[in-house]
Amino acid sequence: MTKWSHFRERAIALFILGGLVMNFPIMSLFSVDGFLFGIPALYIYVFSAWLLLIVLAAALVTRVPRHTVDRSRTADIEPRP
Numbered sequence: 001m002t003k004w005s006h007f008r009e010r011a012i013a014l015f016i017l018g019g020l021v022m023n024f025p026i027m028s029l030f031s032v033d034g035f036l037f038g039i040p041a042l043y044i045y046v047f048s049a050w051l052l053l054i055v056l057a058a059a060l061v062t063r064v065p066r067h068t069v070d071r072s073r074t075a076d077i078e079p080r081p
Contacts, residue, residue: 007064014056021049 020026030045 003064007060010060014053014060017056018053021053022046 027042027045030042032041034041036044
């Protein structure tokens, strides 16, 4: 597999993970009357999960090779005169 296919698979997996952790069944587990440092548990969960997704996305994007170009997509594009 190429590096781009690995990147694509990981990006799709990150998207699915984000959809799962920000969906109702998981979030309802933290919708309790508990507080941590005076902040409701649901708020702590939402912002922690959001931060984790941002960190994972940043880690994923920084590992993408910058100088690799997929020539199969640009082969049938004609250059402008």
